[in-house]
Amino acid sequence: MVENTPLHKHEHPLYQWIALFASVAIILALAGWYALTYQSTVEDDALATVESAYSATLHKGTKTTTATTTTASTTGAEIDAQVSAINNETNSVSSDDFSDNKLDNTALGL
Amino acid sequence: MKKALIILGTTGLLVASVAAAKVDTSALKVQRAANAQVKCDFIETNVARKVTKFETNRNKHVTSYIKTKERVAALVTKLEAKGYDVTKLKADLTEYDAKIKKFSDDHVAYVAALTSTQEFACGKSEGEFKSQLAAARAVLKTVHDDSVAIRTYWAETVKPDILALKAQKITEKTKTVGGTE
Numbered sequence: 001m002v003e004n005t006p007l008h009k010h011e012h013p014l015y016q017w018i019a020l021f022a023s024v025a026i027i028l029a030l031a032g033w034y035a036l037t038y039q040s041t042v043e044d045d046a047l048a049t050v051e052s053a054y055s056a057t058l059h060k061g062t063k064t065t066t067a068t069t070t071t072a073s074t075t076g077a078e079i080d081a082q083v084s085a086i087n088n089e090t091n092s093v094s095s096d097d098f099s100d101n102k103l104d105n106t107a108l109g110l
Numbered sequence: 111m112k113k114a115l116i117i118l119g120t121t122g123l124l125v126a127s128v129a130a131a132k133v134d135t136s137a138l139k140v141q142r143a144a145n146a147q148v149k150c151d152f153i154e155t156n157v158a159r160k161v162t163k164f165e166t167n168r169n170k171h172v173t174s175y176i177k178t179k180e181r182v183a184a185l186v187t188k189l190e191a192k193g194y195d196v197t198k199l200k201a202d203l204t205e206y207d208a209k210i211k212k213f214s215d216d217h218v219a220y221v222a223a224l225t226s227t228q229e230f231a232c233g234k235s236e237g238e239f240k241s242q243l244a245a246a247r248a249v250l251k252t253v254h255d256d257s258v259a260i261r262t263y264w265a266e267t268v269k270p271d272i273l274a275l276k277a278q279k280i281t282e283k284t285k286t287v288g289g290t291e
Contacts (some may be wrong), residue, residue, distance in 0.1 A: 090261060
């Protein structure tokens, strides 16, 4: 005959259920914490990469703009200089060299 | 006898007068011929001087126009290498070159017409000389118009198109910087 001994406190079914739920809850909490931490790290890395790329692009863009402005102003000055030189060359001769009075009766002594 | 002497004297005077008149007429003709020769020599000299002067002017103008054309052509090459759209300027340059060539050709025709008046200045009809001179004057007007056309084309077409390129470069680069980089 089996002796009907009273259950030890740790052997009580309710206590075991509570322990099981507690363990699962701790595991889930740990898993959640890890997942959040990992994701945050990934996001931070990604954000850092994007920020770095953006910064580089921004920096590059600024440099390009500066260089372009310099080139444009240099070219603009050169264009102005050429236009001025051509103006002077054009003005060095006059259409009056071929006006009517160059061949009228007076000019020919008629 | 006395009557006969009077008639003889009168006749003598008449003959002498007619002879003197003939001498005067001949002298006048000689003088006129001499004057005409002086005049035609003068005209020939003047025409020859004009031909030389116009040849000099032609060379001066053509040299100047070609210099301006070469400057524009060099600028086109340089700006094209820098990425400018110089299509319009290239078309302008072709038109400009054509105008210079027309001026040069018309001027050659003008000098030829002027030179040909020389052969009518002496020994031929005055009408032919005047007709040839009128033809030369008409060609001179064409040459004058050609010269004005070249100056106008530079001032109103080529020059504004060159200056417009300054704005073109800045606009294009601003778009590139903001759009793709």
